[in-house]
Amino acid sequence: MSLSFGGVQAIDRLDIEIRPGQVHGLIGPNGSGKTTTLNVISGYYAPKRGVIRLNGAAMSGQGLHRRAHMRIARTFQTPRIVGSASVLENVMIGGTIDGKGTFVESLLSLPRHRRDEAMLRDTAMLALAAVGLERLALVRADRLQHSELRFTEIARALMLRPAFLLLDEPAAGLSAEEIGRLGTLIQAIAQSGTGVLVVEHHPDLIFDICHHVTVLNLGKILAAGAPAEIRADREVVNAYLGA
Amino acid sequence: MDTQATPLHASRTNALGAPSSLNAALPFLALLVVGIAFPLFGGGYWGVIATRACIYWVLASGLNLVVGFGGQIAIGWVALLTLGAYTTSVLVAGNVGPPLPPYLALAIAAVVGAVFGLIVGLPALRLRTFYFAITTLGFATIVTQVALAWQSVTGGGVGVAGPVFPHPFASQWGFYYFCFGLAAICTWMTLNVAASRFGRALTAIRDAEVAAEASGISKPGLLATVFLFSGAVAAVAGGLFASLQSYITPDAFTLDLSILFFIAILIGGRGSILGPLLGTILLTVLPEFAAPLVAWSTFLYAVLLLVIVSRSPAELPRSSISRTAARSRATARSFRGPTCSSRCLARPPASAP
Amino acid sequence: MVESIVSTGLAIGCIYALIAITYNVMFSASRVFSFTAGTLGMLGGVLGSLFIARMGLPVAVGFLLTLAGGAAIGIVTEIVAVRPVLKSLDQHLYVLSTLALALMIQQYTAIEWSTEPQPFPRLFDIERGGFDQQFWLPMLACAVTIVGLELLYRRTLIGHAFLAIAEDNFAARALGLPERRLRMASFALAGVIGALAGFAGGQMLLAFFANAPMLTFYGFVPVALGGMGNNRGAVVAGLLLGLFQQAANFLVGGIFASVAVFTVFIIVLLARPEGIAGASLPRRV
Numbered sequence: 001m002s003l004s005f006g007g008v009q010a011i012d013r014l015d016i017e018i019r020p021g022q023v024h025g026l027i028g029p030n031g032s033g034k035t036t037t038l039n040v041i042s043g044y045y046a047p048k049r050g051v052i053r054l055n056g057a058a059m060s061g062q063g064l065h066r067r068a069h070m071r072i073a074r075t076f077q078t079p080r081i082v083g084s085a086s087v088l089e090n091v092m093i094g095g096t097i098d099g100k101g102t103f104v105e106s107l108l109s110l111p112r113h114r115r116d117e118a119m120l121r122d123t124a125m126l127a128l129a130a131v132g133l134e135r136l137a138l139v140r141a142d143r144l145q146h147s148e149l150r151f152t153e154i155a156r157a158l159m160l161r162p163a164f165l166l167l168d169e170p171a172a173g174l175s176a177e178e179i180g181r182l183g184t185l186i187q188a189i190a191q192s193g194t195g196v197l198v199v200e201h202h203p204d205l206i207f208d209i210c211h212h213v214t215v216l217n218l219g220k221i222l223a224a225g226a227p228a229e230i231r232a233d234r235e236v237v238n239a240y241l242g243a
Numbered sequence: 244m245d246t247q248a249t250p251l252h253a254s255r256t257n258a259l260g261a262p263s264s265l266n267a268a269l270p271f272l273a274l275l276v277v278g279i280a281f282p283l284f285g286g287g288y289w290g291v292i293a294t295r296a297c298i299y300w301v302l303a304s305g306l307n308l309v310v311g312f313g314g315q316i317a318i319g320w321v322a323l324l325t326l327g328a329y330t331t332s333v334l335v336a337g338n339v340g341p342p343l344p345p346y347l348a349l350a351i352a353a354v355v356g357a358v359f360g361l362i363v364g365l366p367a368l369r370l371r372t373f374y375f376a377i378t379t380l381g382f383a384t385i386v387t388q389v390a391l392a393w394q395s396v397t398g399g400g401v402g403v404a405g406p407v408f409p410h411p412f413a414s415q416w417g418f419y420y421f422c423f424g425l426a427a428i429c430t431w432m433t434l435n436v437a438a439s440r441f442g443r444a445l446t447a448i449r450d451a452e453v454a455a456e457a458s459g460i461s462k463p464g465l466l467a468t469v470f471l472f473s474g475a476v477a478a479v480a481g482g483l484f485a486s487l488q489s490y491i492t493p494d495a496f497t498l499d500l501s502i503l504f505f506i507a508i509l510i511g512g513r514g515s516i517l518g519p520l521l522g523t524i525l526l527t528v529l530p531e532f533a534a535p536l537v538a539w540s541t542f543l544y545a546v547l548l549l550v551i552v553s554r555s556p557a558e559l560p561r562s563s564i565s566r567t568a569a570r571s572r573a574t575a576r577s578f579r580g581p582t583c584s585s586r587c588l589a590r591p592p593a594s595a596p
Numbered sequence: 597m598v599e600s601i602v603s604t605g606l607a608i609g610c611i612y613a614l615i616a617i618t619y620n621v622m623f624s625a626s627r628v629f630s631f632t633a634g635t636l637g638m639l640g641g642v643l644g645s646l647f648i649a650r651m652g653l654p655v656a657v658g659f660l661l662t663l664a665g666g667a668a669i670g671i672v673t674e675i676v677a678v679r680p681v682l683k684s685l686d687q688h689l690y691v692l693s694t695l696a697l698a699l700m701i702q703q704y705t706a707i708e709w710s711t712e713p714q715p716f717p718r719l720f721d722i723e724r725g726g727f728d729q730q731f732w733l734p735m736l737a738c739a740v741t742i743v744g745l746e747l748l749y750r751r752t753l754i755g756h757a758f759l760a761i762a763e764d765n766f767a768a769r770a771l772g773l774p775e776r777r778l779r780m781a782s783f784a785l786a787g788v789i790g791a792l793a794g795f796a797g798g799q800m801l802l803a804f805f806a807n808a809p810m811l812t813f814y815g816f817v818p819v820a821l822g823g824m825g826n827n828r829g830a831v832v833a834g835l836l837l838g839l840f841q842q843a844a845n846f847l848v849g850g851i852f853a854s855v856a857v858f859t860v861f862i863i864v865l866l867a868r869p870e871g872i873a874g875a876s877l878p879r880r881v
Contacts, residue, residue, distance in 0.1 A: 042457065068459025080454035082446045084514050092440070093447045097459035099440040103468045106439035107432045113439060120440060156458065316691050366862065369869050372688040373629040374820055376695075378862060381813050385858050392851035498809065502699065509692070542703040549696035552689045553680040 014221060016214055018164060020195040023186055025206035025227075027199075028216035034199040035077065037216070038166050041197070042074045043067045068097055073157035074166040079149035083142030087133065087152055090141050091124040094159030098123075120159075127155040131185060147178045154185065164195045171205050183209045207231060270517055271430065278423050282416045294419045294487055296527040297426040302480035303504050303523045304429040304516075305473035310505065311513040312442055313469055314449030315367045316376045319383030321501035323474050326359055327352045327481020328405070328491050329390055329397055335406035338396050345406040349482045353475040360474015361467060368463050383501060390493040402492030405485035422483055429476060434516050441465065446514055499541040506548050601842045607731040607800060609838020610738035611637070614793035615815025616822065616830035617741060618786045622673075624762035624825050625782030626682065630694040632673045634812025635701050636666050636787055638805060640794020641716055642709055645803035649717045662795050663788045670787020673697060674780050698808065705805040713806075716798035730799035737796035741789055742831065758782055762825070814841075817861050 014037060018024045026034050039045050041052060043064040052059045054070060081090050099120065101112040128134040131151040136144065144152065150170055157165055167186070171179050187209050190196050200206050206213055207227040215222040215230060223233045281293055302324055309315050333339055334348035343351070363382050367375045390397045397403060407413060412421040436442045447455035448462050456462070485491045507526050511518025530540045618633040643665045647658035677693040720729055748755035760768040761778050769775050794807070801807050817837055822829025837857070844853035
């Protein structure tokens with residue numbers, strides 16, 4: 001399975017391929033178009049030119065909510081959660097489309113509703129355990145620290161058992177130790193078969209965990225390849241990584 | 244330093260352990276007991292008030308899903324009360340076709356309510372908040388005016404008699420138990436929805452719409468479902484209301500009623516079932532305790548609404564923002580090499596060898 | 597008959613247009629709509645009747661006091677209903693706070709003034725003619741307001757400041773413009789315009805507390821159709837609305853005219869949520 005797309009306005013002739021089980025890093029300075037790229041892939045914007053393909057079949061341009069059905073999940077730069085609900089409930093939101101019961105069955109608390117609830121609850125606890133937050137399951141989400149919210153978002157995305165996971169600057173605001181945990185988590189997710197795209201600002205995390213790296217500058221590809229190549233690439237070093 | 248894992252009060256999902264669910268159920272059980280035993284200690288007059296509270300809650304329970312959970316500011320929902328009341332009364336009185344039995348009329352009113360709930364509510368998907376609020380208000384006015392004008396069917400300004408439900412619900416206390424039963428069922432149903440993926444999806448749409456979409460939640464589908472349900476129960480409440488009043492005229496359905504429902508839900512807190520329930524009871528009962536206040540009741544409700552709204556949480560407290568900023572700086576320092584500044588952008592990339 | 601429809605339609609259309617401008621002025625100062633716009637219109641009529649008819653003050657004095665009252669209510673709106681919710685996390689609270697304030701004012705008026713419509717005095721002692729003062733007063737008020745606003749925005753410093761705050765809030769603040777005071781001044785101005793609408797329209801609408809919800813709705817239709825913040829669109833839409841309403845009144849009667857207006861309003865709005873002349877907002881990232 002693979003995901004590739006090319007040609008977006010404000011992003012010039014971008015070609016990216018994300019393969020299952022691999023971590024692809026997308027880095028570049030502020031304003032280089034990283035988040036825009038992610039927004040296009042996740043269906044928030046439609047590309048002006050070019051096509052997004054899943055397994056070779058073209059996907060429609062827009063349709064943020066249809067992406068979930070294709071098992072493409074994402075997180076956001078600023079965590080978007082329901083503050084007044086518990087962490088567990090927030091994570092369960094991620095699995096909403098997997099429920100089978102109808103609204104009426106929920107109204108009347110019929111067996112299928114209860115099975116759905118048990119299934120969602122169990123899966124959410126597993127997702128929280130995967131990101132290391134299971135002891136915070138019943139805490140109100142607005143009492144969490146920023147880093148915990150980031151991991152909660154990842155747990156919510158994992159509820160979809162995604163084929164592809166798109167992470168938007170997941171390391172922002174995390175301490176060095178948390179970034180280490182994040183790196184391990186991303187690698188574990190990739191090893192289970194998910195294709196991961198990490199949009200990041202800080203290069204070190206990317207070089208640690210990615211199989212492929214694409215560097216953007218001003219909307220164009222500056223360089224692409226394996227981390228070792230990129231690190232050594234003089235253009236990239238001059239333009240982005242500094243002396 | 245991580246967040247303390249203090250448990251959430253009365254977890255809605257009943258995720259872990261029986262004790263928390265018992266805590267959550269206690270207030271409802273208490274209300275159930277009080278409600279059932281009410282005729283024993285309440286007099287005739289208070290019976291009417293209690294019945295009215297039950298009827299208002301039937302409507303408010305549905306509206307709670309739209310406003311409290313879904314975050315849609317549908318101020319003119321009294322229109323559906325009006326529709327339900329008139330549909331039931333007119334069908335029973337036989338002004339349109341042969342007279343129908345009250346239960347059938349009530350069921351038909353529920354269907355009419357569902358359809359109009361959808362019609363009134365769906366613009367929420369296209370319109371900005373204020374526009375939507377105004378259109379619901381406009382709709383409420385229109386419905387009242389149509390009731391006034393359609394004299395052949397609705398009796399115009401003179402009005403029409405409300406339906407009388409057959410034995411055993413014909414007596415005052417019989418009717419009270421009928422309404423109480425429906426109120427209890429509505430409470431149970433909305434509690435179930437609150438603890439379902441639909442309830443959670445509604446709050447997601449309200450507070451984190453983009454994240455909800457990214458999780459595959461379809462806003463139009465979900466809101467349509469909730470508007471259908473909410474419209475139906477509001478119309479049922481209307482039929483019961485008409486029966487309680489014995490006789491309805493268009494000016495029984497004032498804007499004040501709409502505001503009352505709205506405030507009850509907001510006082511109770513969004514995303515809760517118990518809160519709006521208590522709020523509805525409170526607002527129904529309050530004017531009875533202070534007779535001179537009745538004329539000022541809407542004024543006081545408005546003051547209450549203003550106070551609640553003004554006290555909403557403000558921006559994130561400074562402490563968490565500066566904590567995050569400090570961490571970011573520390574993180575940046577721990578990595579070699581500067582984060583790219585305008586310097587990098589200004590310098591064009593060196594041409595490839 | 598046609599002249600009657602046209603003169604009534606245009607006159608009432610001007611009243612609606614002025615309320616729409618009230619909405620727009622408040623919107624451009626704060627990016628929120630306030631339910632108090634229609635209430636200000638109602639107060640224009642009530643205060644005018646209070647000062648001139650009931651208290652016997654001269655017309656000019658009553659007029660100025662009414663406008664001052666409108667300004668005061670505008671300022672109160674800003675302090676009590678708008679400022680506290682601008683800082684809030686939930687962006688839609690202004691709907692409820694301004695609704696609450698509008699209701700408080702309406703209820704107070706109903707209780708203290710009267711629940712029945714009270715007469716509004718004739719302002720000029722002229723014979724009741726064909727083109728009576730109740731028709732041309734609103735039109736005059738509308739014309740004066742439009743010209744006045746043009747002059748204000750284009751020629752005066754404070755007008756430029758208003759425009760700056762409306763265009764780009766952050767830049768204006770960065771330049772040192774006193775945002776809060778300008779916003780209060782905008783709301784005071786809006787209050788004056790709303791009160792003017794009610795005062796000029798007093799002879800047509802009478803001094804009646806229930807004018808408030810009516811004006812709240814019908815005054816908003818031109819805003820929605822003409823595009824938010826667009827005063828010229830609002831005037832055109834207001835005049836058209838007035839004419840349409842009167843024509844429908846004549847053809848199918850009062851109640852069905854309201855239904856007709858409402859239906860057209862909803863259909864247009866659903867087809868073009870930003871109004872006929874408005875620009876569609878790009879979806880926020």
